[in-house]
Amino acid sequence: MAIAREAEPVGSLSEVREAGLDRVDLFDIYRNMLITRGVEERGHILYRQGKIPGSFYTGRGNEAAAVGVATAMESQDVGTPLHRDMGVHITRGVEPWKIFAQYMGRADGPTHGRDGNVHMADIHLGLIAMVSHLPAMLPVAVGCALAFRIREERRVAVGWFGEGASARGDTHESMTFAGTRKLPVVFICDNNQWAYSTPTHLEYATEHVADRAQAYGFEGVVIDGTDVLAVYREAKRAVEKARSGGGPTLLECLTLRMEGHAVHDDAFYVPKVMFERWAENDPIERYRTWLRENAEMTDEEEDEISTGVKKLLHDALTRAEESPMPETSTLLEGVYATPEELDTPHHM
Amino acid sequence: MAIAREAEPVGSLSEVREAGLDRVDLFDIYRNMLITRGVEERGHILYRQGKIPGSFYTGRGNEAAAVGVATAMESQDVGTPLHRDMGVHITRGVEPWKIFAQYMGRADGPTHGRDGNVHMADIHLGLIAMVSHLPAMLPVAVGCALAFRIREERRVAVGWFGEGASARGDTHESMTFAGTRKLPVVFICDNNQWAYSTPTHLEYATEHVADRAQAYGFEGVVIDGTDVLAVYREAKRAVEKARSGGGPTLLECLTLRMEGHAVHDDAFYVPKVMFERWAENDPIERYRTWLRENAEMTDEEEDEISTGVKKLLHDALTRAEESPMPETSTLLEGVYATPEELDTPHHM
Amino acid sequence: MAEMTYLQAISDGLRTEMRRDDRVFVIGEDVGVYGGAFKVTLGFQEEFGPWRVIDAPLAETAIMGGATGAAIMGMRPVAEMQFADFVSCAWDHLVTVAAKQHWRVGIPVPIVLRLPSGGGFSGGPFHSQNPESSFAHIPGLKCVCPATPEDAKGLLISAIEDPNPVLFFEHKHLYRRIKTEVPEERYTTPIGKARTHREGRDISVITWGAMVYTAEEAAQQLENDGVSVEIIDLRTIMPWDKAAVLESARKTSKVLVLHEDTHTGGFGAEIAATIAEEAFEDLDGPVRRVTAPDTPVPFSPPLEKAYIPQVEDVVKGLRELAEY
Amino acid sequence: MAEMTYLQAISDGLRTEMRRDDRVFVIGEDVGVYGGAFKVTLGFQEEFGPWRVIDAPLAETAIMGGATGAAIMGMRPVAEMQFADFVSCAWDHLVTVAAKQHWRVGIPVPIVLRLPSGGGFSGGPFHSQNPESSFAHIPGLKCVCPATPEDAKGLLISAIEDPNPVLFFEHKHLYRRIKTEVPEERYTTPIGKARTHREGRDISVITWGAMVYTAEEAAQQLENDGVSVEIIDLRTIMPWDKAAVLESARKTSKVLVLHEDTHTGGFGAEIAATIAEEAFEDLDGPVRRVTAPDTPVPFSPPLEKAYIPQVEDVVKGLRELAEY
Numbered sequence A, B: 001m002a003i004a005r006e007a008e009p010v011g012s013l014s015e016v017r018e019a020g021l022d023r024v025d026l027f028d029i030y031r032n033m034l035i036t037r038g039v040e041e042r043g044h045i046l047y048r049q050g051k052i053p054g055s056f057y058t059g060r061g062n063e064a065a066a067v068g069v070a071t072a073m074e075s076q077d078v079g080t081p082l083h084r085d086m087g088v089h090i091t092r093g094v095e096p097w098k099i100f101a102q103y104m105g106r107a108d109g110p111t112h113g114r115d116g117n118v119h120m121a122d123i124h125l126g127l128i129a130m131v132s133h134l135p136a137m138l139p140v141a142v143g144c145a146l147a148f149r150i151r152e153e154r155r156v157a158v159g160w161f162g163e164g165a166s167a168r169g170d171t172h173e174s175m176t177f178a179g180t181r182k183l184p185v186v187f188i189c190d191n192n193q194w195a196y197s198t199p200t201h202l203e204y205a206t207e208h209v210a211d212r213a214q215a216y217g218f219e220g221v222v223i224d225g226t227d228v229l230a231v232y233r234e235a236k237r238a239v240e241k242a243r244s245g246g247g248p249t250l251l252e253c254l255t256l257r258m259e260g261h262a263v264h265d266d267a268f269y270v271p272k273v274m275f276e277r278w279a280e281n282d283p284i285e286r287y288r289t290w291l292r293e294n295a296e297m298t299d300e301e302e303d304e305i306s307t308g309v310k311k312l313l314h315d316a317l318t319r320a321e322e323s324p325m326p327e328t329s330t331l332l333e334g335v336y337a338t339p340e341e342l343d344t345p346h347h348m
Numbered sequence C, D: 001m002a003e004m005t006y007l008q009a010i011s012d013g014l015r016t017e018m019r020r021d022d023r024v025f026v027i028g029e030d031v032g033v034y035g036g037a038f039k040v041t042l043g044f045q046e047e048f049g050p051w052r053v054i055d056a057p058l059a060e061t062a063i064m065g066g067a068t069g070a071a072i073m074g075m076r077p078v079a080e081m082q083f084a085d086f087v088s089c090a091w092d093h094l095v096t097v098a099a100k101q102h103w104r105v106g107i108p109v110p111i112v113l114r115l116p117s118g119g120g121f122s123g124g125p126f127h128s129q130n131p132e133s134s135f136a137h138i139p140g141l142k143c144v145c146p147a148t149p150e151d152a153k154g155l156l157i158s159a160i161e162d163p164n165p166v167l168f169f170e171h172k173h174l175y176r177r178i179k180t181e182v183p184e185e186r187y188t189t190p191i192g193k194a195r196t197h198r199e200g201r202d203i204s205v206i207t208w209g210a211m212v213y214t215a216e217e218a219a220q221q222l223e224n225d226g227v228s229v230e231i232i233d234l235r236t237i238m239p240w241d242k243a244a245v246l247e248s249a250r251k252t253s254k255v256l257v258l259h260e261d262t263h264t265g266g267f268g269a270e271i272a273a274t275i276a277e278e279a280f281e282d283l284d285g286p287v288r289r290v291t292a293p294d295t296p297v298p299f300s301p302p303l304e305k306a307y308i309p310q311v312e313d314v315v316k317g318l319r320e321l322a323e324y
């Protein structure tokens, strides 16, 4: 029995206008989704070219969920996106060439080759870099919200977690603390139905992850994660509710992880029909169709956007490949921060 | 809004007979509650006499909840009782003199002076000793249930936790795993309304802890923890449900911690009226009255039980005080188990 | 100057910083209304309000993760574990997130974690541990272990100022037993600098925390034998003052490392190994370690006494070294 | 005998025990249908069924606590962490419950925890760590770090037989790189006994895990200089074979301790401190440690190479010792 509210799909343009998006915003969302996918597709190529060391993880299928939520955040808000949430980084403005540099372990990546994959973030864009351990960043997101509450700022923290990671204690402690204190945080569950090879019924025993929100004293909402506008609308509501003192919300974005867990995994354990069914719901194609049908996106407009994205990514790749490998002499630097660093605008 | 089922109080003798208790059982319950309280009251005296080193914790007010649950367990069942659950040890048959020896750090206590307080248990009676870290024994209880499930034994594990400890990740991981696998475990929340000085609304944001059971795919029941027969009836149901493959249940026994957190704490932060109101619900007095009114307990019977308990405890104290302090030469023994120990009936 | 117990000095340092800097806040179990299990924050909630003295749920990862998030947002959290032993429940957060965030992505995590640690009062296996060695091994964390009221105050203020995660191990057995003159004004004691607790010529004892007092008593006994013992109170074990230790070792040529934590893999091993390597040519005897044995901390008084290094144990170690 | 990779030897040992003893079961993330992240349990669920090869939720404390409870009820659980790094999420359970239960109340906890550890393939800060030192410090836990396929199989079987919690650190970089003859039948390799990987006269290298191969290459280079290097593969670091180490140290009089974990407070400190203390009079030079530096494990290949001790680093250390 579902307990969480199931969000309606978004239909008309007027509905979207009400939710605060004009035509430029709508195109920006489209562009961000294209960039997101494009970055990850090119990542795959780099990987096959042997230019990405280690493993490689992407979020194909999660573009709408990631971009939708990030679009609903204000610039003063902060978040802790994960390995399927490239769209959050893109929407918040990280430059793709830096991501490629990160992928390839180059000196100009956000971690200067110290970490890989999406284990990066720009604090100046309000994002805090993830660690591998899932969902260890949720308590950190709650801590950001705690700071906002203490200082009575109208800011919101957004914390992401996978449906697999919902099983870990950190999820519980984060939601318990946020719920009892009504902190301004929004929890986003990227429910892509698989945790590596583990299906959802071995991770939780409710119908939806969002059904658990009630156990923490706040609302849970299940959203079709391929519907970027529905995600945006629900995220906007939740973010503004948090901002105005209404406490946390748990949003569950339901998608399918459209690739293996990482590049080495062929996902043999995922039933073929599942991939087929969800392929019909490709979030980008779905949104493109919507824009054509509802926002009168013209051929020229569409073309301009996709050409722009292609050029952006091409230039980004070139620039990233020019970035050198990090100097080994830097290895020992920065294990500890220096007092001066606290005076920089890092800390917001 | 409460989600959990709220258990009815137990009324008549016939109802109790149906639940499987005859008159001897009813008197045993009464005796076990008296011993439980008696042990802890004498503990206080020992403490004031300077005979108990360190701190001292008791479960006054929780006698009905502890004895009620333990009475519902079969001998082949196992459990991980906590610091308020002396009644479980008593009901399962631990000899009070050993408890006094444990309190005083003597060689004959179950831990031979290595640990104190209720950090003890007799594995031969199906009990596993608690650690301080709360609720770190819940995953262990679930693991016992896992063994039963693997071996397809009709046995049940019972795991206790406080409402304060419900906030910790271990609670969540335990219930998630047990719920997804429908393991034969019963979770007992000793909700005594305070976690040290912390009130319940800072530990969880639902009305009841048991409201959370639904988030794990099983039933939650709130019980008046001063009503030993209601506790027994609900525990019996839950234990037998688990035994027959029905999966976990979460039972929340609502009481008030009738003393400070430990002997050093005067509980100034608990409103006086709260103590007064709950003093009227003293579990032992309540049950005594019920036995007089419903089970025709005579003066002689009552007297025999209480005299027997007094003598038992008196002898126990004497015997415990005769127990020597542990030899320091034993300190280094037993950090590691030897292979022979695995052949003993420890492992059940 | 004012007479303060070790505990009062900690309260005083914390209160000083909270008055001076409204980014500083306290979070932990029962730290508010109750003032903390040891009453370090007694009266703080009245003075600073419930959002700067936060009664947390019983959830150590939420407490520490919460502190980290708030720190990254510009606050200066001081979190309390009710007992140091319970920091095991926040281990993952500390070693995975807090310790590595700056090196990985350049974000400082200025958090302080107060850890009432140590034994000596029958706290048993879970209320007596000294887990500093476990954390000192993790790059990115700092570990502070003051022995005196003056250092406790000064180091706590330094820890709050420090842009890194600092674990502040306060020894429970010193809380009310040790009382000395402490400056009333604000001051800092540098993290990473040892203190010569006692000057001597013949043997050096390297130690920290409550063991400083055990060493002192032992040194007094050795004085009667005509052996002059130097005591170096490390004060902080990560970073530790290698220079001061090596200097003392080179001076006396004989060293005893003393700690209350268990032996194997305790931080004493790092100190002994370093001395034995870097002062190899200056040593007139092997570096001895006097520590707790490799068992959990026992509850019963005679066992606990056998577990925690006693003055006699140190005297014995020193005599052996003296005669070497 | 059959040719087996290090990984195949682990699978083989585990399969052998599961066939022999139906109390043995496997629990971990993705160990069933998927066969584990490294495919150690590939095909196991088909053979042994879903209740002996259990796909656990993403919940390390549930996995380890579950293993402990099942062990106390008479099972022989073999739990897998997907990467050793994630054991940080079960730290509390291991050090608080599993390590201390026997000493406190006499209940053995016969669990095995398989930990794919180590770096060398750009796994980055959270997929490359060697956390054995942290656990070796905790009384009640055993830590095993095999270097060869033969030892991996024999030690895994010993670990399953052992009545205590055993952490089995398997080095990922050896999984498919190292392939040797391994007995096909069941056998045990004793926990706590070192193996002389290479006999030598002039300098001893004490090491374990993947570093055994690094040491071997370095020793070969030193041979060309006419320096004879002995390599002691510790195999298990808790308990560690002090007798074998001291014997080698006394024979060669010069020792280098080598490990892949970070330097400060790494287990090498314990070994170096012990040698320096107990073989004080036999040493002709300081005990040197070659280790990773005190940083997290970097991702980018040049950085990772600078981090993990390389053959050159060992050669340099050995030459310095030779010339001492």
Ligand SMILES: Cc1ncc(C[n+]2csc(CCOP(=O)(O)OP(=O)(O)O)c2C)c(N)n1
Binding pocket: A084, A132, A133, A134, A135, A161, A162, A163, A164, A165, A166, A168, A190, A192, A194, A195, A196, A257, D029, D058, D060, D082, D086, D089
């Ligand atoms: C604490 C922890 N344990 C194990 C892992 C290994 N691991 C990496 S991703 C993953 C599955 C995560 O599933 P989910 O949370 O659903 O996120 P998804 O990858 O599906 O987006 C696992 C088990 C981890 N990262 N962290």
Ligand SMILES: Cc1ncc(C[n+]2csc(CCOP(=O)(O)OP(=O)(O)O)c2C)c(N)n1
Binding pocket: B084, B132, B133, B134, B135, B161, B162, B163, B164, B165, B166, B168, B190, B192, B194, B195, B196, B257, C029, C058, C060, C082, C086, C089
């Ligand atoms: C993990 C952990 N953190 C902190 C403590 C310290 N502590 C001991 S009892 C207690 C309160 C427990 O409250 P609750 O779970 O409601 O149990 P109660 O004592 O009320 O029965 C606290 C915080 C602990 N034992 N374990």
Ligand SMILES: [Mg+2]
Binding pocket: A162, A163, A164, A190, A191, A192, A193, A194, A195, A196
């Ligand atoms: Mg998933």
Ligand SMILES: [Mg+2]
Binding pocket: B162, B163, B164, B190, B191, B192, B193, B194, B195, B196
């Ligand atoms: Mg309570």
